[in-house]
Amino acid sequence: MSQKPKVIASVTLPPDLRERLAAACDIIEIPMGQRPDEVVSEETRAQITGMVCTMKTKVDAALLAALPALTVSSNFAVGFDNVDVPAATARKVLICNTPRVLDGAVADITIGLMLCLARNLVAGDAFVRSGAWTKGPFPLARDIRGKTLGLLGMGRIGRVVARTAQAFDMKVIYHNRREDPHAQGLATYVARDELFKASDVLSIHIPLAAETRHSVGKRELGLMKNSAYLINTARGPVVDEAALIEALRAGKIAGAGLDVMEQEPLPASSPLCELPNVVLQAHIGSATHETRRAMIELAVANLIDAVTGKQPEAMVNPEVWQGHA
Numbered sequence: 001m002s003q004k005p006k007v008i009a010s011v012t013l014p015p016d017l018r019e020r021l022a023a024a025c026d027i028i029e030i031p032m033g034q035r036p037d038e039v040v041s042e043e044t045r046a047q048i049t050g051m052v053c054t055m056k057t058k059v060d061a062a063l064l065a066a067l068p069a070l071t072v073s074s075n076f077a078v079g080f081d082n083v084d085v086p087a088a089t090a091r092k093v094l095i096c097n098t099p100r101v102l103d104g105a106v107a108d109i110t111i112g113l114m115l116c117l118a119r120n121l122v123a124g125d126a127f128v129r130s131g132a133w134t135k136g137p138f139p140l141a142r143d144i145r146g147k148t149l150g151l152l153g154m155g156r157i158g159r160v161v162a163r164t165a166q167a168f169d170m171k172v173i174y175h176n177r178r179e180d181p182h183a184q185g186l187a188t189y190v191a192r193d194e195l196f197k198a199s200d201v202l203s204i205h206i207p208l209a210a211e212t213r214h215s216v217g218k219r220e221l222g223l224m225k226n227s228a229y230l231i232n233t234a235r236g237p238v239v240d241e242a243a244l245i246e247a248l249r250a251g252k253i254a255g256a257g258l259d260v261m262e263q264e265p266l267p268a269s270s271p272l273c274e275l276p277n278v279v280l281q282a283h284i285g286s287a288t289h290e291t292r293r294a295m296i297e298l299a300v301a302n303l304i305d306a307v308t309g310k311q312p313e314a315m316v317n318p319e320v321w322q323g324h325a
């Protein structure tokens with residue numbers, strides 16, 4: 001009988017990584033997003049010690065209870081709002097994620113959305129394709145140079161955005177739960193309300209948690225300049241979308257660039273799709289060949305390390321590994 005640890009993979013594995021994982025573990029592959037408690041037999045579930053999955057798998061208390069031998073769940077994402085971390089910690093299940101390797105890609109999309117909004121690039125493309133250019137020039141847009149970029153959240157991604165914005169001669173301010181010593185020379189710490197009031201572009205870089213859900217709502221949007229843009233590449237539910245739609249319709253802010261929404265995939269019937277001052281993307285912050293490869297490599301390495309007794313690189317609840325949980 002095989003002595004290898006049994007793991008579930010609810011993610012598409014590149015062949016070389018499947019081979020690497022198979023050398024260390026017995027893999028049970030299930031379709032992405034399917035709950036193991038629905039598609040794997042109870043007998044097999046009882047032997048599962050590890051899992052690698054995407055944000056589509058809700059690692060909740062019920063799933064954790066259905067995998068009684070689980071010691072690690074490795075998220076193929078930096079975010080882990082799909083995981084009930086306190087429930088995992090209580091069961092001594094280590095949660096891993098994929099930080100660092102996607103910082104540049106998400107920062108690039110943030111800057112891209114900012115340029116699309118300020119320079120009206122999406123409308124500009126339609127303007128040329130439709131032949132409207134032959135009848136007159138495209139309306140003037142706005143500079144981002146010399147403007148103030150406000151970052152709500154100053155973690156790894158926020159810092160890369162700040163560094164990149166400096167190349168555009170932007171003044172960068174930020175608000176975080178606490179001042180970040182790594183932000184020195186990159187961005188100036190301001191109070192939360194001041195961030196919303198002073199920013200020409202306000203970009204969100206905080207995780208989704210109970211405390212941050214709808215934390216950017218009517219009040220915050222009301223503090224912003226009428227000429228300001230809101231960018232969200234973090235998680236949709238951090239913003240109260242109904243309040244945002246109202247603010248955009250009423251011209252309380254000038255526009256929004258959204259890579260994430262409250263409902264994903266966003267249906268075409270969403271009012272967001274009708275607003276001309278919104279640029280939408282399909283949650284593609286990390287969606288490049290290079291970045292996704294780096295993420296899946298890290299997610300698989302985290303899983304192999306954890307089930308073979310080596311400390312994984314990226315742990316969400318390290319107290320489990322350290323035996324303090």
Ligand code: GLV
Binds near residue numbers: 078079
């Ligand atoms: C993407 O949204 C991620 O959390 O990696």
